[in-house]
Amino acid sequence: MGFLARIGSSFRRTGAFFGDVVSELKKVRWxxxxxxxxxxxxxxxxxxxxxxxxxxxxxxxxxxxxxxxxx
Incomplete structure (x- = not known):
């Protein structure tokens, strides 16, 4: 896997992480x-x-x- 492919993969995982964070925060009962x-x-x-x-x-x-x- 090339350097640029690893960077792109890292950004996709980071975006998915923040998407998961937002979805979990919607489940919180404040x-x-x-x-x-x-x-x-x-x-x-x-x-x-x-x-x-x-x-x-x-x-x-x-x-x-x-x-x-x-x-």
Missing amino acids: PNRKELTSYTIVVIVTVVLLAVFFYIVDLGISRLIDLILGT
Whole structure:
């Protein structure tokens, strides 16, 4: 297979890929405004809770290391 034939084949496969992407995106069920708002709130609350948890764990480990090292 020649160089130009490989390039042409590559472009055809790329076009087919994007065609498949568009067809799959048409099958997606997008959330409505109410669902999107509730999902966003869940994500924000989860992130805040995890941040507080890791802050407390980090603070505890830091204090433990300070006790061990005697500083």
